Every structure is written in C-alpha cells, then in structure tokens.
Amino acid sequence: MDKGFRLMAAPLQGLTEAHWRCMHFRMFGAEQGDVEYFTPFIRVEKGEARRRDLRDFTSDLNNGINVTPQIIFRDAEEWRLLTDTLIEAGATRIDMNLGCPFPPQVKKGRGAGLLLRKDSLDAIACAMAEYASQVTFSVKMRLGVNDPAEALEVADIINGMPLRHVTVHPRTARQQYKGELLTDELAAFATRVRHPVIYNGEVATPAGIAALTSDFAGVMAGRGLLARPSLFAEFRSGREFTEAERNAAYLDLMREMAPLLEERLCGASQFRDKMKPYWEYAPETLDRRLVKQGRKFGMPD
Ligand SMILES: Cc1cc2nc3c(=O)[nH]c(=O)nc-3n(C[C@H](O)[C@H](O)[C@H](O)COP(=O)(O)O)c2cc1C
Structure with a gap:
C-alpha cells in the first residue's frame, strides 16, 4: 500500500457521530492510527454554532482520535462564526461543506448551493489567510448543483484557498446520493485543481480503494464503511475478510x-x-x- 494514500471516514449526520467513531477507531483504527474521521456538519442556529453539533466535536469520546470538524455555512459571516467557535473549542483543522444536496440548505446557499455563489466563496477565500496560523482548512464538495461544469467555474477560487485537500463526490446535488458517478467530469476538475484530491463515492470494497491509489491522494468512505467497518483494515492488510x-x-x-x-x-x-x-x-x-x-x-x- 502507498504510505501516502490517505484513508478518511466520511461525515454522515446521525451515523458517524462520536460514539460510532470511537468504536470504529478502537476496533479498526487504533493500531495504525491512520484514519481521519470527519464530524457531520456543524451549523449555525439562532446566531451561534448549534450546541448539539458542537458537542459531537468536543465529546470526550474523541480523545486520541484524529477528528476533523466539518462546518456548513452560507456566507463569510457564518463561516467566521463557526471557524472562531471551533478554534475556541480546540480545532486545528476544519472541513468546509460545499456538497450538501439537501434542498432547504442548497436553496439558502449552503452546502452545494455555495458552488453557485462566487461572491461568498471569494470573500471566504480572502478571509482564510487571517486564520493561517491557527487552523488549516479542507473542502468537501460535489461537482455542482445541476450541472457538473459548475465545479470548473469555481476551480480558480478553490485554487486560491490554502487547503490541505479537496474531497470530491462526483455527482451533482440534483442527483442526491444515487445515480451515475460522473468520473470523466471529476477527472476534468481534478486536473484543474492544484490541491490533493480525495475521492468519495460508493467505495465499498478493498479492491475499490486499490483502484483509486494511482489517481487520487486518498479515499473518503461513507456508507461503504458503515456496512463494512473492516474496509480500511482489509485494504491495509491486503487480506479480504470472508x-x-x-x-x-x-x-x-x-x-x-x-x-x-x-x-x-x-x-x-x-x-x-x-x-x-x-x-x-x-x-x-x-x-x-x-x-x-x-x-x-x-x-x-
Ligand atoms: C445520511 C447521510 C448523512 C450525511 N451527512 C453528511 C454531512 O453531515 N456532511 C457531509 O459532508 N456529507 C454528508 N453526507 C454525504 C457523505 O459524507 C458522502 O459524501 C456520501 O454518502 C457519498 O459517499 P459514500 O458513497 O461513500 O457514502 C451524508 C450522507 C448520508 C447518506
């Protein structure tokens, strides 16, 4: 296995929360310590970071685990509020959600909706430099809301952001979590992006991970890892479980x-x-x- 290839557990609301991460880590990750876990998105509610969301990051169940909090926001103001709150809560890394396809969020310009709001993305890209000494950022995104060309439209803004990586789910928001994976469009986007690209979507077997190692910097698995919690352990060891x-x-x-x-x-x-x-x-x-x-x-x- 390529030592540099990164393994990531996707954020899934109501599922990959602190109790799941803690147990998955103890059973399948602690020995190698090479899995990065992402919290489900933390949102703004009544003018502050939603407390229940935040508790998932501050929980003692995260002790010793490599956990990155994820935020969802509609503009630079919400982004700042959540970033400041998380820094105060001890975060040194933050993942930014530009992929949530849930229509009420998209309509308000959050998640994948931000892909259509260049002004807000630009303002956030500018503000990121101020935080450089405190926190590093990553992005998790889709290829667009309605059309996969929309990601290309924001590639330059994303290239202007100081990011650890960009995780891409190769679908549009309109497709939700089903349907064709837009792999050609993903390849076109990946060649435009200067950041390491992490692949996310329908990865469910060790062979499925192995097939990604030459083209991507890592894999993020969601539903496949829930159904097969041994997925990364099997990939690492090279032995498929029965x-x-x-x-x-x-x-x-x-x-x-x-x-x-x-x-x-x-x-x-x-x-x-x-x-x-x-x-x-x-x-x-x-x-x-x-x-x-x-x-x-x-x-x-
Ligand atoms: C029930 C559910 C909840 C999700 N919650 C989040 C979330 O909070 N943040 C996020 O970025 N993606 C969320 N996702 C998307 C997943 O992280 C992932 O991108 C998607 O499931 C595709 O990957 P997979 O095919 O490996 O599951 C969610 C998906 C599902 C099905």
Whole structure:
C-alpha cells in the first residue's frame, strides 16, 4: 500500500457521530492510527454554532482520535462564526461543506448551493489567510448543483484557498446520493485543481480503494464503511475478510456501541431511535432476522 494514500471516514449526520467513531477507531483504527474521521456538519442556529453539533466535536469520546470538524455555512459571516467557535473549542483543522444536496440548505446557499455563489466563496477565500496560523482548512464538495461544469467555474477560487485537500463526490446535488458517478467530469476538475484530491463515492470494497491509489491522494468512505467497518483494515492488510468475518465485524461494532449509547441517552425509546438508522446500512449478507430486530428494537436479542 502507498504510505501516502490517505484513508478518511466520511461525515454522515446521525451515523458517524462520536460514539460510532470511537468504536470504529478502537476496533479498526487504533493500531495504525491512520484514519481521519470527519464530524457531520456543524451549523449555525439562532446566531451561534448549534450546541448539539458542537458537542459531537468536543465529546470526550474523541480523545486520541484524529477528528476533523466539518462546518456548513452560507456566507463569510457564518463561516467566521463557526471557524472562531471551533478554534475556541480546540480545532486545528476544519472541513468546509460545499456538497450538501439537501434542498432547504442548497436553496439558502449552503452546502452545494455555495458552488453557485462566487461572491461568498471569494470573500471566504480572502478571509482564510487571517486564520493561517491557527487552523488549516479542507473542502468537501460535489461537482455542482445541476450541472457538473459548475465545479470548473469555481476551480480558480478553490485554487486560491490554502487547503490541505479537496474531497470530491462526483455527482451533482440534483442527483442526491444515487445515480451515475460522473468520473470523466471529476477527472476534468481534478486536473484543474492544484490541491490533493480525495475521492468519495460508493467505495465499498478493498479492491475499490486499490483502484483509486494511482489517481487520487486518498479515499473518503461513507456508507461503504458503515456496512463494512473492516474496509480500511482489509485494504491495509491486503487480506479480504470472508463474508462471515465481515458480518461479525459489523455486529461487533453494533454490540460495542450499544452500551456506550445506552449510558449516554435517556431511556429505551431514545436508544432505539438512535440505533435504528444503522440497520439500514447493515451488510446485505447479514441474517435478515437480526436486521429486522435491529430496525425494530435498536439491537437484536
Ligand atoms: C445520511 C447521510 C448523512 C450525511 N451527512 C453528511 C454531512 O453531515 N456532511 C457531509 O459532508 N456529507 C454528508 N453526507 C454525504 C457523505 O459524507 C458522502 O459524501 C456520501 O454518502 C457519498 O459517499 P459514500 O458513497 O461513500 O457514502 C451524508 C450522507 C448520508 C447518506
């Protein structure tokens, strides 16, 4: 494996939060310590960084883990507010969301919506220099809102930003999380961008990661890593887990995470609601009876 190739766990609201990251790290990442985890986006609410979002970054469950907070914002003002808050909370790296496809966010110019707002992007690019001694930035983006050419339109602004890397999900916001991956358009964008490019989208197997190592600086995996938490460990070791080992790895992570959540949440219904979404990403080969129980009760018997 190329030592410089970077492994990243994607931000997924309600899923890759502190309790999941903590358990994933302990089970599959601690030995090598080479996975960078991203928090789901932290937003502005009532004129301040939303407290619940912020707690996911300040949680003691992050101790010893390489965690980068991600922010979502619509203009330089929101960007500054969140950046200042995170620096105060101890962040030395911040990821900027230019990819969220959720229509209410896009319409307000946040997430992928910012790709169409060059003035705001320019203002943010200018302000970044002021923070250079305190924090480094990265960007996570899509190729556009409606058209993949939109990313090319902002390539120069992104090149003007001091960034560690740019993670690209090769779809438009209109496509949400499904449909064709726009790989040619991604290649065209990557040749225009001076920053290291991290690939993100539908990576679900060690072979899928290996196929990216020559063209990209790293990979960010989301749903594929939820379903196959051993994905990076398998890639590192060069040995694919058997189906039974993969299913066991998934269940082990759920079993380890459950008490952690039980301890921190109030009551059975909160626990159930928090656990349920994970079962939507259970491996297809996992016993359906267990998945059904998980969806219903949070954890199978
Ligand atoms: C339920 C859900 C929540 C997500 N939340 C975030 C988020 O908070 N920030 C972000 O940048 N991307 C978010 N994403 C997008 C993922 O980080 C990732 O870009 C996307 O799932 C594609 O990668 P994958 O095919 O490896 O899952 C979310 C995706 C899903 C399905």
